[in-house]
Amino acid sequence: MQRVCIQFVLLTAAVIGLSFASSRLWGGKPEGLTDRGPLVVEDTMTVAQFGQHNELPPALLKKVFDLKSPADSQKSITAFGMSNEEIGRKTEGLLALHAEHGSKNWVKILVKFSLWLAFLASVFVLMVRRRVTARNRKWLLLTAVAIFGVALGSDPSPMGTVKDAIVLLGARGVIFPPRLIAFGVFLLLVVFANKFICSWGCQLGTLQDLVFRLNREKQDRKNSTRQFKTPFAVSNSVRIAFFGAIIVFAFFWATDIVESVDPFKVFKPQTLGLGGAAFVGAVLILSLFTWRPWCHLFCPFGLVGWAAEKISVFKIHVDYHKCVACGACEKACPSTVMGAILKRDRAIPDCFACGTCLETCPAEAISLKAGKRSEPPAGKFALDIVETETSTVKQRPSKDKGEN
Ligand code: SF4
Ligand code: SF4
Numbered sequence: 001m002q003r004v005c006i007q008f009v010l011l012t013a014a015v016i017g018l019s020f021a022s023s024r025l026w027g028g029k030p031e032g033l034t035d036r037g038p039l040v041v042e043d044t045m046t047v048a049q050f051g052q053h054n055e056l057p058p059a060l061l062k063k064v065f066d067l068k069s070p071a072d073s074q075k076s077i078t079a080f081g082m083s084n085e086e087i088g089r090k091t092e093g094l095l096a097l098h099a100e101h102g103s104k105n106w107v108k109i110l111v112k113f114s115l116w117l118a119f120l121a122s123v124f125v126l127m128v129r130r131r132v133t134a135r136n137r138k139w140l141l142l143t144a145v146a147i148f149g150v151a152l153g154s155d156p157s158p159m160g161t162v163k164d165a166i167v168l169l170g171a172r173g174v175i176f177p178p179r180l181i182a183f184g185v186f187l188l189l190v191v192f193a194n195k196f197i198c199s200w201g202c203q204l205g206t207l208q209d210l211v212f213r214l215n216r217e218k219q220d221r222k223n224s225t226r227q228f229k230t231p232f233a234v235s236n237s238v239r240i241a242f243f244g245a246i247i248v249f250a251f252f253w254a255t256d257i258v259e260s261v262d263p264f265k266v267f268k269p270q271t272l273g274l275g276g277a278a279f280v281g282a283v284l285i286l287s288l289f290t291w292r293p294w295c296h297l298f299c300p301f302g303l304v305g306w307a308a309e310k311i312s313v314f315k316i317h318v319d320y321h322k323c324v325a326c327g328a329c330e331k332a333c334p335s336t337v338m339g340a341i342l343k344r345d346r347a348i349p350d351c352f353a354c355g356t357c358l359e360t361c362p363a364e365a366i367s368l369k370a371g372k373r374s375e376p377p378a379g380k381f382a383l384d385i386v387e388t389e390t391s392t393v394k395q396r397p398s399k400d401k402g403e404n
């Protein structure tokens with residue numbers, strides 16, 4: 001436990017310290033919406049006066065009133081067939097888009113997506129060839145944390161594309177197209193290969209995973225100090241409820257409930273308040289004992305990705321001709337998903353394509369490949385063997401068979 005604690009403290013201190021330095025190097029873009037206070041719209045105003053009073057750029061005024069010539073800006077705002085409410089709404093929406101655009105560091109975004117694609121492609125090849133081992137997994141995770149989190153920051157992230165899109169639509173009534181494109185890319189990656197972006201690309205996901213692996217024995221098959229697997233019905237119910245709360249607060253109260261506790265801010269620590277720091281600390285400490293707590297309990301992309309992975313082309317398969325029903329993969333998997341895949345349960349939890357099961361199987365019966373999963377032969381796991389604390393064996397009934 002002492003070794004785990006020391007490694008944990010060193011890792012988090014390095015991530016926070018280096019992220020602090022790197023986020024300052026990237027410059028002062030706010031990467032978030034600024035609150036300007038209410039707009040002033042009065043019938044007596046001309047377009048130019050409306051712009052001056054509310055400090056609006058000319059390009060934005062042109063879009064709000066569809067101005068055809070400079071002379072149009074001397075017309076009264078009532079001359080354009082819109083009520084004051086409509087003018088206010090349209091201006092607020094365009095201002096939100098303007099702020100979104102201005103807050104992005106487009107060079108960094110381009111670099112990050114290029115590196116994501118290159119890194120994920122490399123890990124994918126390693127995984128298909130069964131080369132992701134206990135030994136190199138930690139290095140791969142550390143590389144992902146260093147590049148996509150520490151060096152390239154908290155934004156963009158798969159989680160941000162979902163959460164920010166909901167908040168922007170709910171609070172300001174607008175859609176920011178570049179975010180939809182990013183979301184589409186992340187979703188396509190899930191459809192291609194089973195939450196690969198979460199497993200190996202997401203800065204927070206890889207950090208939680210790396211922390212979790214610190215508390216595993218050398219072979220990465222079981223914990224060093226006690227770890228637990230949360231039942232999927234519990235974690236997914238919490239995640240669905242949280243997703244619903246994000247929507248309700250955004251649409252009814254124009255509020256972003258994630259903002260103050262956003263754990264991605266660990267890569268931009270100067271923006272973390274006291275509550276946020278406490279929450280991030282709790283997520284990271286919990287990661288020592290349970291796998292990816294934020295992903296399973298709260299992340300909106302985690303939920304959307306879980307739904308999308310039902311149609312993933314590449315996913316974990318079991319070859320039942322080779323499988324000796326020893327249950328080693330189920331025990332080694334950091335969550336309950338391998339047990340569900342193995343026995344084709346009705347509900348399959350999130351598989352983060354971490355590759356632990358591939359390496360663990362003594363019969364090389366597990367692979368990451370394309371196609372539909374096959375069914376286990378009848379009775380294959382009827383006498384399911386489980387290890388107890390005294391190394392005796394027990395029997396338990398096989399579970400329901402189901403989809404996917
Ligand atoms: S589920 Fe986890 S890995 Fe995936 S986007 Fe959310 S935080 Fe990142
Ligand atoms: S089944 Fe479990 S161990 Fe295997 S890749 Fe998925 S999450 Fe990892």
